Every structure is written in structure tokens, then in C-alpha cells.
Amino acid sequence: MTNDTNVTWHEHSVSRDEREQLNGHKGCVVWFTGLSACGKSTVANLVDHKLHKIGLHSFVLDGDNVRMGLNAGPGMLKERHGEEFSKRFAQDREENIRRIGAVAKLFCDAGLVTLTAFISPYRRDRDAVRSTMKEGDFVEIFVDAPLDVCEKRDPKGLYKKARAGELKGFTGIDDPYEPPAKPELVLDAGAKSAEALADEVIAYLKRAGKIR
Amino acid sequence: MTNDTNVTWHEHSVSRDEREQLNGHKGCVVWFTGLSACGKSTVANLVDHKLHKIGLHSFVLDGDNVRMGLNAGPGMLKERHGEEFSKRFAQDREENIRRIGAVAKLFCDAGLVTLTAFISPYRRDRDAVRSTMKEGDFVEIFVDAPLDVCEKRDPKGLYKKARAGELKGFTGIDDPYEPPAKPELVLDAGAKSAEALADEVIAYLKRAGKIR
Numbered sequence: 001m002t003n004d005t006n007v008t009w010h011e012h013s014v015s016r017d018e019r020e021q022l023n024g025h026k027g028c029v030v031w032f033t034g035l036s037a038c039g040k041s042t043v044a045n046l047v048d049h050k051l052h053k054i055g056l057h058s059f060v061l062d063g064d065n066v067r068m069g070l071n072a073g074p075g076m077l078k079e080r081h082g083e084e085f086s087k088r089f090a091q092d093r094e095e096n097i098r099r100i101g102a103v104a105k106l107f108c109d110a111g112l113v114t115l116t117a118f119i120s121p122y123r124r125d126r127d128a129v130r131s132t133m134k135e136g137d138f139v140e141i142f143v144d145a146p147l148d149v150c151e152k153r154d155p156k157g158l159y160k161k162a163r164a165g166e167l168k169g170f171t172g173i174d175d176p177y178e179p180p181a182k183p184e185l186v187l188d189a190g191a192k193s194a195e196a197l198a199d200e201v202i203a204y205l206k207r208a209g210k211i212r
Numbered sequence: 213m214t215n216d217t218n219v220t221w222h223e224h225s226v227s228r229d230e231r232e233q234l235n236g237h238k239g240c241v242v243w244f245t246g247l248s249a250c251g252k253s254t255v256a257n258l259v260d261h262k263l264h265k266i267g268l269h270s271f272v273l274d275g276d277n278v279r280m281g282l283n284a285g286p287g288m289l290k291e292r293h294g295e296e297f298s299k300r301f302a303q304d305r306e307e308n309i310r311r312i313g314a315v316a317k318l319f320c321d322a323g324l325v326t327l328t329a330f331i332s333p334y335r336r337d338r339d340a341v342r343s344t345m346k347e348g349d350f351v352e353i354f355v356d357a358p359l360d361v362c363e364k365r366d367p368k369g370l371y372k373k374a375r376a377g378e379l380k381g382f383t384g385i386d387d388p389y390e391p392p393a394k395p396e397l398v399l400d401a402g403a404k405s406a407e408a409l410a411d412e413v414i415a416y417l418k419r420a421g422k423i424r
Contacts, residue, residue, distance in 0.1 A: 013257050013272075014264045022264060045225050052226045055234060057269070059322040060225075069314035069344070073307055095285055102281035103315050110271040110324065132281070 019111035023057045025211040027111040029104045029133065030201065033120045033180060034143030035172050036158055037150040039189040039197065040117035043143060046198035048115055056211055058113035061104060066118075070103060071096045089169045094125050101129030108137055113210065121171045123178040139208070141201065142180050145189035147172050184208075231323035235269045237423040239323040241316040241345065242413065245332045245392060246355030247384045248370055249362040251401040251409065252329040255355060258410035260327055268423055270325035273316060278330075282315060283308045301381045306337050313341030320349055325422065333383045335390040351420070353413065354392045357401035359384045396420075 020026050030047070032040040041062045051058040076092055097120050107114035120126050130138040150172070151159040162170030169175045185204050187197045205211045232238050242259070244252040253274045263270040288304055309332050319326035332338050342350040362384065363371040374382030381387045397416050399409045417423045 014260055014270075018264065019271075022267065022269070048226055052230060052234060057234070058226075059231075059318075061318070065318060065321065069317060070311060072314075073310055098285055099282060099311070102284075103318065105281060106271075106273070106277060106315065107319075107322070109277065110319070112322065 016109050016111060019109075023111045025056050025111075025113065026209070027108040028113055028137050028139055028205070028208075028210045029101075029108050029129075030113065030115045030139045030141060030205070031104070031120070031126065031129070032115065032117045032141050032143050033126060033183075034189065035145060035147060035150045035177055036119055036170070037153045037155060038143045038145040039187075039194055040119075040143045042194045043187065043189070043197045043201065044115040044117040046194050047201045050198055050202060051113055051211070056113060057111065058115060059107055060115045060117065061100060061107070062117040066100060066103075070099055093169075094122070097122075097125040097129065101132060104129070105133055105137075108133065113205070119171050119177070121175065121177045123181065126180065136208070139185070139204070139210075140180050140183040141185045141187060141204075142183040143187050143189045143197075144179070149190045228321050228323060231321075235323045237268050237323075237325065238421070239320040240325055240349050240351055240417070240420075240422045241313075241320050241341075242325065242327045242351045242353060242417070243316070243332070243338065243341070244327065244329045244353050244355050245338060245395075246401065247357060247359060247362045247389055248331055248382070249365045249367060250355045250357040251399075251406055252331075252355045254406045255399065255401070255409045255413065256327040256329040258406050259413045262410055262414060263325055263423070268325060269323065270327060271319055272327045272329065273312060273319070274329040278312060278315075282311055305381075306334070309334075309337040309341065313344060316341070317345055317349075320345065325417070331383050331389070333387065333389045335393065338392065348420070351397070351416070351422075352392050352395040353397045353399060353416075354395040355399050355401045355409075356391070361402045 016027065030044070032044050034040050044060050044062065048058045048060045097118065100116060100118060104114045104116050126140060130140065154160060158167060158170065159173065161167040162173040171177050185201065187200060189197060228239065242256070244256050246252050256272050256274060260270045260272045309330065312328060312330060316326045316328050338352060342352065366372060370379060370382065371385065373379045374385040383389050397413065399412060401409060
């Protein structure tokens with residue numbers, strides 16, 4: 001018997017493939033992108049709910065669980081106005097998306113259908129996240145609703161504040177939204193119900209072989 | 213029929229309780245802390261492996277999957293030497309642990325037995341992570357191995373570099389390690405095998421009602 005405290009211990013890692021076998025489906029990142037109030041979070045949560053009901057393992061990353069944790073911390077802007085705002089806003093936004101991408105990748109490696117719901121307005125930032133993942137792992141879904149529809153919904157009154165100049169750098173008002181050039185799926189969120197859109201996402205995941 | 217694109221959509225969130233019911237066990241964060249090369253990552257991966265084999269859902273966060281993703285990015289030190297080092301090292305270390313804690317909390321909310329393996333030398337940083345979680349969710353495990361045992365193992369030659377002054381702020385050499393005041397579990401990693409320690413962790417999780 002050797003004294004095994006003196007040797008480098010062997011690592012027994014569980015592979016992603018083994019985790020996916022346990023779960024009975026693939027891990028992936030379903031990345032919803034679109035204007036504020038276009039329905040990203042609603043559809044993501046509905047997909048999560050439907051997948052859960054049939055025994056699949058999924059999770060939603062959205063503003064509700066990321067804003068106060070992962071993307072809090074030193075150096076991050078807390079308010080979207082004031083003098084500090086404009087020069088630091090763009091780089092914070094990029095770093096937020098980068099971190100969310102890194103966390104989504106971990107959830108994907110854990111074998112979960114990982115649904116992210118963030119405006120993520122810049123093509124470059126989304127493409128950067130995609131580039132960190134294996135081919136096929138990143139499913140980009142453009143939740144396409146006209147600005148006027150989103151602005152009419154305005155559940156948190158953010159468009160109103162942005163129009164009044166109280167919120168700077170608001171996507172669609174004084175900051176651009178760049179639609180994906182080649183998304184895996186486009187959802188017509190101006191015309192269809194969240195229920196119908198969630199079913200379209202699930203149908204896509206089946207076609208792509210992510211779930212049964 | 214109302215046009216439901218004009219109303220705030222109802223959110224269907226899956227509760228943590230529902231996720232835990234699907235998984236058949238509780239989510240929690242098993243936070244391993246201890247000197248470099250004390251066996252944190254080995255034991256964490258072994259616990260993960262053993263839980264996976266009996267059909268439980270677990271995941272390991274350690275340097276291998278966090279260093280290049282979550283904790284990369286702008287503003288983070290890439291090298292542990294040079295003039296910039298000393299003044300920024302402490303705050304980077306704190307922010308690294310904060311982010312890992314935020315991600316571990318997300319995995320816990322997803323219902324996974326989440327195993328983290330980081331030196332996390334400062335009591336304040338670990339306590340800050342604990343304070344973000346529900347009572348009982350944070351299981352702090354002190355992987356206790358004498359410095360000389362860790363230094364003899366030195367699988368990556370880091371202690372050697374630290375002794376030579378090539379790595380600054382190395383825990384146990386020129387930076388303190390603060391053992392937990394009230395850890396949920398202490399593992400005697402100087403004397404026992406990784407196998408035995410992993411079994412102790414699993415026995416604890418059973419006693420604590422996290423797993424069957």
C-alpha cells in the first residue's frame with residue numbers, strides 16, 4: 001500500500017455525455033434575444049415549464065435571477081443615468097452578456113436545456129458567446145415584436161422613462177437593437193401567443209435532436 | 213378573445229421545490245475550502261461521480277471550468293506577479309469568490325448538488341457567499357491537510373514557484389489561509405484517502421436530508 005496522500009490524486013470527472021444520458025436529453029443554450037417587453041422571459045419560462053412537466057431538466061437565466069447576483073458586484077453601474085453613465089454603459093453591457101454566456105455554458109455542460117432571456121442587443125456580443133460553445137450548442141432565437149407593440153405593453157414603464165429621458169441607452173429608443181443575421185429560430189411575437197411561441201421552440205429542439 | 217400581445221403575459225415559473233421533486237433530492241452548495249493541493253477538487257469530483265452513479269444531479273465548479281470563462285474578462289489579473297499585482301490581487305480574489313458564489317446559488321436553485329472547489333482562503337468572502345443563500349443551502353467543508361503535505365504533493369509546481377518568489381500572494385506561503393470557524397464538515401485530508409473523504413461528504417448530505 002502506498003501512502004496516497006503523497007501522490008497526485010486521480011480525477012474522476014463525470015463527462016457531459018454521461019450527464020446527458022442521466023437526464024435523457026442534450027444540454028444546450030437557448031438564447032432568446034429581442035427588445036424589452038418583446039416576450040423573451042415569458043416564452044423562456046413557458047418553455048421551461050413545459051419541459052419540466054415532461055420530466056426534462058431545464059433552467060432559465062434572466063434578469064430576475066442574474067441582476068442582483070452574477071452581474072452585481074464592484075465596477076458595475078447600478079443606475080442608468082448620471083454623468084458616469086454613457087462612457088461605461090457599453091462596456092458593462094458587453095461584460096454582462098459575456099458573464100451570462102459563461103454561466104449558460106456551465107449549465108449546458110451540466111446537461112441542462114438552458115434558456116437565457118436578455119435583450120442582448122449587439123450582434124458582436126451574442127456571436128462572442130456563440131464562439132465559446134461547441135457547434136450546435138448555441139440556439140439563437142430572435143423574439144421579433146415591433147417596437148410599438150413592445151412599447152404599448154411596457155410592463156415596467158421603462159419605455160415611458162426612456163422616452164422621458166430618464167433612462168439613457170435604452171434599446172430601441174436611443175440605443176440600437178441589432179437583429180441576429182442567422183438565428184436558429186425567429187418567433188413572431190407581435191402576432192402569436194406566448195403559448196404558441198413556446199411550442200415552436202420545443203418543436204425546434206425536437207427537430208434539432210436536443211430533446212425527444 | 214383578447215389580443216394577448218397587448219397585455220402583460222403571465223409568467224409560469226418552475227419553483228425550486230418542483231425542480232427538486234423532479235430530481236429526487238435537494239439542491240445545495242457544497243463549498244470545499246482549503247490549501248492548494250489539499251484535495252478539494254479531487255474529493256469534489258469523486259463525490260460528483262458517486263452521486264451521478266446513483267442517479268442524482270450534481271455538478272462541480274472548479275478552476276478548470278471557471279477560470280477561463282466566468283472569471284476571465286476585463287479587469288481581472290491574468291498573471292500573479294508584476295507591479296500591478298499586489299494592489300489589485302485582493303479585490304480580484306474577493307470578486308472571483310463572489311461570482312462563483314452567485315453561480316453556485318443559481319445551480320442550487322436549479323436543484324443540483326453543486327460542488328465548488330476553490331481555495332477561498334478568506335473567511336469574510338466565504339461568509340458573504342453563505343449570507344446570500346437560504347439557511348441550510350450552504351454546506352462549508354474544510355479540507356484540512358497540513359501545509360507540508362500539500363507542498364509535497366504540489367501537482368502543478370505552484371508551491372515551488374511561490375517559494376521561489378515567482379508567484380505572489382500564494383495561500384499558505386505569503387498569504388494567509390483562514391480556516392472556517394464553524395464548517396459543516398472537516399475532512400482530514402492529510403491522513404485519509406479521497407475515497408474515504410468522498411464517502412464522508414455523502415454521509416453528511418444524507419444526514420442533512422439533502423439526498424436519500
